[in-house]
Amino acid sequence: MNNSRNKPSISPKTVFLGIGTLSIIIVALVFLFRTFVVVESGRVGVVANFGAVQNVLLPEGMHAVNPFVSTVIQLDVRVQKMEASASASSQDLQPVTSKVALNFFLSKEKAHVIYRDLGLDYKRTIIEPVVQESIKSAAARYTAEELITKRPAVKEDVYEYIKKRLAQNNIIVTDFSIIDFNFSPEFNSAIELKQIAEQKALTALNDLERIKTEGEQERVRAQAQSDAQKLLQLSLDDDLLRLRAIEKWDGKLPVVAGEGGTFIDIAAIMKAK
Template sequence: MIKKSDGETPMIQSNVSNVLGTVLGSAKQYALAIVLILVALIAGCGSFFSVGPGVVGVTFNSITGNTAAYSQGMYLKIPIVTSVVKFDVKTQREDIQADSASKDLQKVKVHVAINYHLDYKRVNELYVKVGNDYTEKVIHPAVNESVKASVAQFPVEEIIVKREDVKILIEKSLKDRLAIYNIILESVNLVNISFDDEFNKVVEQKQIEEQKIKTAEYIKKQAEQKKQATILEAEGEARKQELLRATISKDTVMMKWIDKWDGKLPTYMMGDKTMMMVPGDNK
């Protein structure tokens, strides 16, 4: 059996400690290197941003508070300090149900569909004023206010008849309201206009009564026309007889008689030269 001296044990322990220290030191260096590489990658990726077609990117510098708008392309930015918010500047559609009241205080519901787009040159101003939730903050309230102000100028019975006039007023009012926020209105469509159930019943009853009146007027008109036709026919017949009497002469009567004569001579002659036609036996 080999025995180790007491002086060898501390030496072995010291060597093991050196080896472990070297390994741990290398591991820490590798870990630090990996962390640095990841940070560099993240920072490198965060230094670029891209903007697609039909989109505007708005940058905000958290230190200076400045904003800028960028169109389609690839751009550099300061990581962490600069943030990017993207806005769609293509034509967009928004459908809104707006409650309003007519001039005579009848409830009117209007389904409005609008087409609009953002002014791509001034999107950063919209971001500063409103943010990126402009639909709820700006468009919906503007549509509701425009519908209320426009519908209130018409009695309820004229709203359907003058639908185009209502639309023009809404469009003009809405265009002015949205322009303040650099939102450009393209068109307004009134998809549907509806009224209270009670008013619908009144309108329906009125239409029934009007139809009855129109039917009665039509029957009366037909009777008048028939009466007029009968009068004209009678007058025409009377005029015909009058003209016929005015044109009849003895010669005309003779010609009519000759046309109807069968070619046989009369059997007897009266003394006053009046002919009496009596058929003979011709035996």
């Protein structure tokens, strides 16, 4: 008895059809996936058809696009912070390097213009050169010492310049600060010596004022004593002198020597009477 069984065989045609069906499903899924674009929170989608930027902006959320025609580029429109360094020369030709920081955001309504005109590397191509230019322009209007003593005014000048220039490119600056100013070691040494000299001069001036004040106080005291003595001399008339003598008399009458060596005891005579 033959117990062997014939196993069913898979034809090449069936295998080919299966692979073809799987490929179609994969392509369909890819097409479906690329048909829908999700614009993330804090971003805006710029649409480019065959590389040409369209006047169409996609807000946050899911959007359907033609994947064979359109590409969606997402731009961050939240407030961003960046730091930059700049080198310049002051009005008195002192070299100065500075480090600044600014907060900014991209205009959401002009995101397509920003991408078309500036691309995605706008920090390097636009913001950093504007910062460099603004520092050079401001530093040239102040001496090195004024850059230190008038720092708020310098900051305001640079801030206004940067804000105005970047606004032309639809980049809105919300805050700006100068983190540090650095000068040459020679200039720093000169500033330190000047501050020491000014401190010594101020100390000497304070000492002089103190001496003047103490001298004036002594003069006033001496004048007061002199005036008191003059007043006392004017008030010493005969009656006052007699009064002072009476106040000092101990009550004893004097003994007077007469002619021939006799003594007259006035107190005894007064007692006898």
